[in-house]
Amino acid sequence: xxxxLSITGMxxxxxxxxxxxxxxxxVGVESVAVDLDLGRARIEGRAExxxxxxxxxxxxxGAEAVPLE
Ligand SMILES: [Cu+2]
Numbered sequence: 001x002x003x004x005l006s007i008t009g010m011x012x013x014x015x016x017x018x019x020x021x022x023x024x025x026x027v028g029v030e031s032v033a034v035d036l037d038l039g040r041a042r043i044e045g046r047a048e049x050x051x052x053x054x055x056x057x058x059x060x061x062g063a064e065a066v067p068l069e
Contacts, residue, residue: 006066016034029045
C-alpha cells in the first residue's frame with residue numbers, strides 16, 4: 001500500500017532527514033521517500049494515515065494526506 005503526504009515547512013536536507021526519520025518510526029512503515037522540491041512524502045507499508053501525519057507534525061512540519069493520483 002502506498003500513501004502520499006503533502007509536507008509543508010521543509011527547506012533543506014536536514015528537514016528531509018527529519019521528516020523521513022519521523023515517518024520511518026511509525027509502526028507499519030516499510031519505506032519512505034521524501035521529495036523536498038515537490039513537498040511530498042511517499043510511504044510504503046501499512047501504517048495508519050493519522051499516525052503518519054501526527055509523526056510529521058510532532059517534528060514541527062505540516063502534513064496532509066494526498067488522494068491517490
Ligand atoms: Cu531544513
